[in-house]
Amino acid sequence: xSQVSTEPDLxxxxxxxxxxxxxxxxxxxxxxxxxxxxxxESATPHDPELWKALTEGMGLAGLLVPEDRGGQxxxxxxxxxxxxxxxxxxxxxxxxxxxxxxxxxxxxxxGPVADELLAALASGRxxxxxxxxxxxxxxAAHRVLRLENGTLHGELTGIADAAAAxxxxxxxxxxxxxAVDAAAVTVVPQVSLDQTRPLARITFDAAPGRLLTADAxxxxxxxxxxxxxxxxxxQLGIADQALTETVRYLKERKQFNRPVGGxxxxxxxxxxxxxxxxxxxxxxRNAADALATASADTDVAVAVAQxxxxxxxxxxxxxxVQLHGGLGMTWEHPAHLxxxxxxxxxIAYGTAGAHREALAGLVDLxxx
Amino acid sequence: xxDAAELRRRTQELLAAHPPGETDRLDFLRARFDAGLAxxxxxxxxxxxxxxxxxxxxxxxxxxxxxxxxxxxxxxxxGLGMAAPTILGFGTEEQKRRFxxxxxxxxxxxxxLFSEPGAGSDLAALGTRAVREGGEDGDWVVNGQKxxxxxxxxxxxxxLIARTDPDVPKHRGITYFVCDMSDPGVDVRxxxxxxxxxxxxxxxxxxxxxxxxxxLGAVGDGWRVxxxxxxxxxxxxxxxxxxxEGGMIGPVAKTWRERPELxxxxxxxxxxxxxxxxxxxxxxGERLRQQLVAGQPGHxxxxxxxxxxxxxxxxxxxxxELLGEEGLLYEDWTMRRPELVDFTGRDAGYxxxxxxxxxxxxxxxxxxxxxxxxxxxGLPSEPRTDKDVAWKDLAR
Numbered sequence: 001x002s003q004v005s006t007e008p009d010l011x012x013x014x015x016x017x018x019x020x021x022x023x024x025x026x027x028x029x030x031x032x033x034x035x036x037x038x039x040x041e042s043a044t045p046h047d048p049e050l051w052k053a054l055t056e057g058m059g060l061a062g063l064l065v066p067e068d069r070g071g072q073x074x075x076x077x078x079x080x081x082x083x084x085x086x087x088x089x090x091x092x093x094x095x096x097x098x099x100x101x102x103x104x105x106x107x108x109x110x111g112p113v114a115d116e117l118l119a120a121l122a123s124g125r126x127x128x129x130x131x132x133x134x135x136x137x138x139x140a141a142h143r144v145l146r147l148e149n150g151t152l153h154g155e156l157t158g159i160a161d162a163a164a165a166x167x168x169x170x171x172x173x174x175x176x177x178x179a180v181d182a183a184a185v186t187v188v189p190q191v192s193l194d195q196t197r198p199l200a201r202i203t204f205d206a207a208p209g210r211l212l213t214a215d216a217x218x219x220x221x222x223x224x225x226x227x228x229x230x231x232x233x234x235q236l237g238i239a240d241q242a243l244t245e246t247v248r249y250l251k252e253r254k255q256f257n258r259p260v261g262g263x264x265x266x267x268x269x270x271x272x273x274x275x276x277x278x279x280x281x282x283x284x285r286n287a288a289d290a291l292a293t294a295s296a297d298t299d300v301a302v303a304v305a306q307x308x309x310x311x312x313x314x315x316x317x318x319x320x321v322q323l324h325g326g327l328g329m330t331w332e333h334p335a336h337l338x339x340x341x342x343x344x345x346x347i348a349y350g351t352a353g354a355h356r357e358a359l360a361g362l363v364d365l366x367x368x
Numbered sequence: 369x370x371d372a373a374e375l376r377r378r379t380q381e382l383l384a385a386h387p388p389g390e391t392d393r394l395d396f397l398r399a400r401f402d403a404g405l406a407x408x409x410x411x412x413x414x415x416x417x418x419x420x421x422x423x424x425x426x427x428x429x430x431x432x433x434x435x436x437x438x439x440x441x442x443x444x445x446x447g448l449g450m451a452a453p454t455i456l457g458f459g460t461e462e463q464k465r466r467f468x469x470x471x472x473x474x475x476x477x478x479x480x481l482f483s484e485p486g487a488g489s490d491l492a493a494l495g496t497r498a499v500r501e502g503g504e505d506g507d508w509v510v511n512g513q514k515x516x517x518x519x520x521x522x523x524x525x526x527x528l529i530a531r532t533d534p535d536v537p538k539h540r541g542i543t544y545f546v547c548d549m550s551d552p553g554v555d556v557r558x559x560x561x562x563x564x565x566x567x568x569x570x571x572x573x574x575x576x577x578x579x580x581x582x583x584l585g586a587v588g589d590g591w592r593v594x595x596x597x598x599x600x601x602x603x604x605x606x607x608x609x610x611x612x613e614g615g616m617i618g619p620v621a622k623t624w625r626e627r628p629e630l631x632x633x634x635x636x637x638x639x640x641x642x643x644x645x646x647x648x649x650x651x652x653g654e655r656l657r658q659q660l661v662a663g664q665p666g667h668x669x670x671x672x673x674x675x676x677x678x679x680x681x682x683x684x685x686x687x688x689e690l691l692g693e694e695g696l697l698y699e700d701w702t703m704r705r706p707e708l709v710d711f712t713g714r715d716a717g718y719x720x721x722x723x724x725x726x727x728x729x730x731x732x733x734x735x736x737x738x739x740x741x742x743x744x745x746g747l748p749s750e751p752r753t754d755k756d757v758a759w760k761d762l763a764r
Binding site for chain 1: 621628632633639640641643644645647649651654658659671674675734737738740745746747748750751
């Protein structure tokens with residue numbers, strides 16, 4: 001069938017399915033829910049061994065980076081599949097922040113400093129994070145640091161995965177973006193709603209920075225847009241897993257002498273979640289494909305995906321907690337991992353409402 | 369194997385032999401059917417070439433470019449979408465040859481005699497009786513009442529399911545027929561709807577005679593045959609490809625842009641939410657279409673239909689409210705019998721009322737949610753009290 005060339009490819013290729021299977025196998029072996037829960041209260045909320053397996057073992061940190069710049073030369077479509085699986089497992093690794101957002105920011109810069117860092121992040125041996133609060137959406141205002149005598153001063157909060165980062169990409173008051181070594185600043189973890197993607201407060205006290213670009217706005221916007229667009233795939237993974245687990249449980253759980261999954265009141269709720277997951281998959285694939293092909297429709301595709309998928313993940317996770325009954329309220333059961341990640345994700349890189357506001361301008365449905 | 373190039377060649381041959389500008393519309397359609405270019409995935413001799421279904425688009429594009437007439441598919445949707453696949457799947461060779469060509473060209477319009485006043489969601493409980501006169505091969509005599517029948521007043525034939533054995537459980541005593549709507553025992557009465565119009569009918573069947581040669585499938589196997597029809601109904605309701613803002617969100621978005629004086633903060637929030645949902649529904653439909661084209665197993669159309677029903681209702685409801693004083697008016701309550709169900713070009717009030725039917729026709733949303741829960745998610749069905757009870761002993 002002759003397809004209109006502008007129509008996005010919303011399916012998964014065979015290679016993408018193979019990638020999914022490989023990531024899922026690894027996570028099944030190395031990222032059990034019980035261990036994730038235990039780790040949240042340990043000194044190392046991130047899992048460095050899992051990160052090593054994903055990056056040095058499988059090369060996944062470099063998917064967005066061209067081969068001649070030290071990466072795998074894949075695209076956002078493949079990174080999206082990885083994020084679906086990481087979301088499913090609520091894996092405590094800085095993939096979205098380092099391999100997507102920080103990497104995109106560096107791809108928006110030029111010069112030897114950016115190139116060197118880009119290759120380092122692509123290898124996974126260096127973890128980077130964009131020093132912009134996690135709730136910031138593409139195009140939204142964010143804090144910048146003071147520059148005095150060529151060094152950076154001030155404090156930032158809400159910086160995701162900063163505790164795992166080796167390098168911070170920091171916007172400053174002169175409009176530039178600077179690379180700052182984590183060793184040169186003070187990182188204090190904040191008690192976070194989602195302990196698997198923890199936030200931190202960072203204090204800069206005359207921290208030396210290397211200039212990545214004199215105009216950070218394009219790089220930051222690009223980074224946040226990719227983050228928001230691919231976050232939809234993580235949200236899809238969360239929602240799909242929450243639904244799958246709940247369906248499985250309701251087939252087994254018996255009350256009133258029958259499986260509770262046979263009660264229509266519950267079946268209809270699960271069918272509704274399934275419908276939403278179908279929609280989230282289409283929206284997430286559309287955003288990933290738009291980012292991968294640098295489509296002119298990317299801003300709309302990302303805003304639609306985030307406006308739709310964020311509440312779907314929250315709804316699926318909330319239904320999982322409710323339909324597991326008392327079990328869903330326990331610390332031991334992983335339903336709360338999905339709920340906390342989904343709720344935090346619904347704020348990350350702009351709320352659904354913020355993305356709808358962006359759409360008002362993008363598709364000419366102006367406010368009164 | 370017939371490929372795209374071969375189909376283009378055959379289409380150009382058809383166009384050369386029957387130039388659209390100089391050929392009578394019906395002659396052209398018949399010639400197209402005979403050339404196997406009507407529905408290329410159908411068998412040779414029955415309007416097709418046994419080609420992949422996805423290649424139909426190649427033929428359609430060539431014909432559209434040449435300005436060839438089409439068979440006005442919206443007017444004959446029930447025939448194309450429901451009767452034809454069932455006849456193809458279960459008809460005898462003779463039935464296929466007799467019915468499919470005039471069905472496809474639109475010379476003979478079809479309607480569907482399934483639902484009854486006492487058998488809606490529980491269609492298998494239907495009570496219209498068909499009794500055989502004489503021995504084997506004898507005519508069937510049909511008595512009963514059907515309802516919600518679109519196009520019954522235009523139709524030459526109907527697909528009909530009727531009870532042929534009341535003494536077995538309900539799913540097993542049903543037989544599937546082709547009913548001649550010109551039989552004197554067929555009485556079609558318009559059924560007026562909340563819109564003021566009557567696109568549907570009630571159909572009363574009194575001693576209607578159906579020859580055994582018009583039976584589709586085996587006696588007592590009608591429920592299985594009907595599954596083919598119903599599966600195709602949902603696909604045809606929910607599986608269409610639409611451009612961005614191509615659905616009911618289009619008119620309200622247009623009103624929003626053209627009439628800033630109507631805008632409020634509340635309607636703005638709701639409009640943006642629905643715009644996002646409409647766009648995602650469109651993408652879901654496009655994804656399902658791509659799965660079908662790629663030969664991947666997609667879910668059936670139940671999910672799409674559920675989504676569109678709710679969206680149509682919410683969007684048209686918002687539009688009525690947005691229009692304020694104008695929303696208090698209605699275009700025309702005059703009783704009419706439209707040939708087509710067409711939402712475009714109608715006022716928001718009409719669309720608001722008509723779309724209420726979207727969550728009822730073709731399976732209620734409540735039943736479709738059960739179907740998703742049971743067939744897609746594999747959840748257990750409700751305990752059944754009717755499975756092993758003879759139809760005549762069911763509560764009614």
